[in-house]
Amino acid sequence: MSDFAGMEDLLLDFLTEATDLLSDVDNKLVDLEKNPQDARLLNDIFRGFHTIKGGAGFLNAAELVTLCHLTENLFDKLRTGELLLTKEIMDSIMAATGTVRDMFGHLDSGVLPPPADARLIANLKAALAGEPVAAAVPAAVASSVAAPVAAPAAAALTTGLDWEQLHGAVAGAAAVSAAPTFATEPGMHTQVADQTPEVIIQHAVGRRATDKPGAISAPVGRRDNEKARDNSIRVDTSRLDQVLNLSGEIGLTKNRLNALRSDILNGRSDTDTLHALDQAVSQLDLLVSDLQNAVMKTRMQPIGRLFQKYPRIARDLARNLGKDVELLLVGEETEIDKTMIEDLSDPIIHLIRNAVDHGVEGPQERLAAGKPEKSQVRLEARQEGDHIVLIVADDGKGMNAERLRAKALEKGIITDEEANSMDERQSFNLVFLPGFSTMEVASDVSGRGVGMDVVRTNIQKLNGSIEIKSLPGKGTSFVISLPLTLAILPVLLVQLGEQPFAVPLSMVREILPIQIEQVQEVGGRATMVVRGEVMPIYPICNLLGWTPVQVPEYGVLMQTADHAFILAIDGFMGREDAVIKSLEDFRPKGVAGVTTLSNGQIVLILDMKELLADMGENRGVPRSALIPETRAVA
DSSP: OOTTTTOHHHHHHHHHHHHHHHHHHHHHHHHHHHOTTOHHHHHHHHHHHHHHHHHHHHTTOHHHHHHHHHHHHHHHHHHHTSSOOOHHHHHHHHHHHHHHHHHHHHHHTTSOOOOOOHHHHHHHHHHHTTOOOOOOOOOHHHHHOOOOOOOOOGGGSBOSOOHHHHHHHHHTOSOOOOOOOOOOOGGGOOOOTTOSSEEEESSOSSSOTTOSTTOOOOOSSOOTTSOOOOOOEEEEHHHHHHHHHHHHHHHHHHHHHHHHHHHHHTTOOOHHHHHHHHHHHHHHHHHHHHHHHHHHHHHEEETHHHHTTHHHHHHHHHHHHTOOEEEEEEOTTOEEEHHHHHHHHHHHHHHHHHIIIIISOOHHHHHHTTOOSSEEEEEEEEEETTEEEEEEEEOSOOOOHHHHHHHHHHTTSSOHHHHHHOOHHHHHGGGGSTTOOOOSSOOSSSOSSOSHHHHHHHHHHTTOEEEEEEETTTEEEEEEEEESOSSEEEEEEEEETTEEEEEEGGGEEEEEEOOGGGOEEETTEEEEEETTEEEEEEEHHHHHTOOOOSOOOEEEEEEOSSOEEEEEESEEEEEEEEEOBOOSSOOBTTEEEEEEOTTSOEEEEEOHHHHHHHHTTOOOOOGGGGSHHHHHHO
């Protein structure tokens, strides 16, 4: 039974505000370490602990009150000049914030937190008394950062395409499951800073967090090892006012259309009436587009809410490794879809850990190379058109393409032939392969060859891409490109016979005609030469397991993170912004979701990465497979 029966709302409000407040305190502590005499920082941190202590008192969380009270008293003496901030005191304070965060976890589970570690309490009391402080208890934040959760196994997917069952799922014939309920993790609330007044929308507008291409339908509920996803969002009321105003204008336009409909049904079809109808329809189209954009903005949140926890993580990890690292945050005001913010958390953590552990050198090595002793890791976000670009960059030793190829050869991940044909970009991408690591001995931080492959997989699930740029001796940058939102996906509509399918437009480079006499067979696979580059041809019918009925007329040149190919199709219908709907009860392999065209036709959105992965290494077909007659004779 919960220790907070009847106080659930108070507990939720406390954890929501206190978690954000503690993250702010963590960041200010990192800044204070650089400027220990900063009075503003000392006062802000003091008030932070004081506020958390007050809320914990209302909940009767005595042990949390005790810890915050000691830390608050310590900062009171620091800000009045009675004590000077030493390295040992700072370590104890950092350990205290980590323990406070652990106590929040107990509160979130509905139980009162246990006492803090006795050594930590003794250190805080010693500091208050002006006595020497012993070695601090290791900070909880750095040790609690886990590698990204591995992608679900492919075996969980439905094998093959059962078109009858798929039709039933799309048309509603399949049993409809109960609406999913989402457990709320109070500590995960995302807020828009400095926006007043604000309101909380209990159900995010648009797609659910699970409704994204490549996602695998999971049983409803929360597994023991699964982090709950916060399904609420805090929105500035000015944005809701805009939605309300547009809704009112749409209502007025609807009334106008009803009036015109009555006039037309009564026989009025003169030029003025038809012109008024045309104007009303155009106005409605404009208003609906504006409303869609306004609703999308309610999902957008500053990415700074994600960034704020990373300086502490980088600081703790650097201290554990004996390095001096400063994490620079750039573009914290950049807005991104809230559901994507949550999915980006683990990949960015791993990239930062990778930069601190692998990327930057130790102090002595940097001085020997003529670099400043303190290294810098930059975490940057910016908007470029309809995409968000995230960069994790360091000023470390960089990556050596030749060494990467040699290590991959040594581990048997690639062959001699593959190594000789790799350019620099492909060599850098070796770090994304499962089991690849350049470290001779695995540490408690990295070196086991897991993590980077999951980072790329998770980024691709968000319809994004990740690219590596590196210069030996200068540093390495990981550049992530993501769509602004997952609710709307720009797609290219392609045809197999008369059946349309949708493929993500972000993967499309160009469309070109296929002339069968220009198709060559290389290594038993049909290929075409595009501006001097040999491209394999993958007929869409082969990917889907259909029998071809005609020679493909067009090819869509597509690019994944590490592979370019030509998708052979029978025709195309143009570009469309697809509102994605997931298949809750049945999702065959290679289908990311469905969308509805303007004429009401339902179209499948293909997950190209999944279809290609299903083909394995033996991708491609012989040239004869492109010609139905030849295939039939064979």
